[in-house]
Amino acid sequence: GEDVEQSLFLSVREGDSSVINCTYTDSSSTYLYWYKQEPGAGLQLLTYIFSNMDMKQDQRLTVLLNKKDKHLSLRIADTQTGDSAIYFCAVLLSGGYNKLIFGAGTRLAVHP
Amino acid sequence: GAVVSQHPSWVICKSGTSVKIECRSLDFQATTMFWYRQFPKQSLMLMATSNEGSKATYEQGVEKDKFLINHASLTLSTLTVTSAHPEDSSFYICSAVDLAFAYEQYFGPGTRLTVT
Numbered sequence: 001g002e003d004v005e006q007s008l009f010l011s012v013r014e015g016d017s018s019v020i021n022c023t024y025t026d027s028s029s030t031y032l033y034w035y036k037q038e039p040g041a042g043l044q045l046l047t048y049i050f051s052n053m054d055m056k057q058d059q060r061l062t063v064l065l066n067k068k069d070k071h072l073s074l075r076i077a078d079t080q081t082g083d084s085a086i087y088f089c090a091v092l093l094s095g096g097y098n099k100l101i102f103g104a105g106t107r108l109a110v111h112p
Numbered sequence: 113g114a115v116v117s118q119h120p121s122w123v124i125c126k127s128g129t130s131v132k133i134e135c136r137s138l139d140f141q142a143t144t145m146f147w148y149r150q151f152p153k154q155s156l157m158l159m160a161t162s163n164e165g166s167k168a169t170y171e172q173g174v175e176k177d178k179f180l181i182n183h184a185s186l187t188l189s190t191l192t193v194t195s196a197h198p199e200d201s202s203f204y205i206c207s208a209v210d211l212a213f214a215y216e217q218y219f220g221p222g223t224r225l226t227v228t
Contacts, residue, residue, distance in 0.1 A: 033217075035219070041221055041222065042116075042220050042222045043156075043205065043207075044219070045219070048215065048216070088156070098161075098209050099146070100158075102155045104155045105154075105155055
């Protein structure tokens with residue numbers, strides 16, 4: 001079945017850029033997502049990208065998709081302490097079921 | 113827009129009792145809602161897919177008689193944990209797919225269930 005992998009932890013200094021990486025196995029996935037989860041809360045949809053796109057930018061967020069390598073990344077520019085959270089990569093399963101397969105989540109720690 | 117609510121946000125119950133958790137899409141219609149379970153410091157595990165007006169589809173290993181799902185309208189799905197046991201203690205999160213934007217899935221804030 002589909003597998004989504006992420007590194008578990010990233011630590012950055014406030015003001016620097018953060019890059020969170022994700023790899024997936026299903027080459028027919030059409031939509032790929034980034035969600036943010038703060039402690040004790042649900043998931044917030046940050047952004048998503050359609051598989052025919054290479055890049056999508058939304059304010060401080062840049063998503064890069066390398067379909068050949070099945071690699072997705074999320075870049076957060078000018079990282080702030082409020083960005084500290086767990087970031088989940090998710091892939092929409094092909095077949096029209098609207099099911100998302102999640103990675104394990106990357107914990108982003110922003111320090112002064 | 114695109115707000116999903118859950119009620120209650122946390123609940124403590126005794127072993128053997130049943131607990132109902134509600135998931136509502138507040139400003140959009142959702143033919144499909146999903147129920148997830150999340151253990152501490154782990155990812156989300158999909159439990160079941162809830163479709164309005166039809167039976168839920170459960171993932172492998174999830175007991176459908178224990179986790180009853182009802183999707184009564186385009187804005188409401190409920191999960192009932194029956195005969196709860198301490199091992200059912202977890203964070204339960206629902207999500208809803210916007211009927212108008214089928215690829216946008218929005219999550220509720222979660223319900224923390226503790227069974228004593």
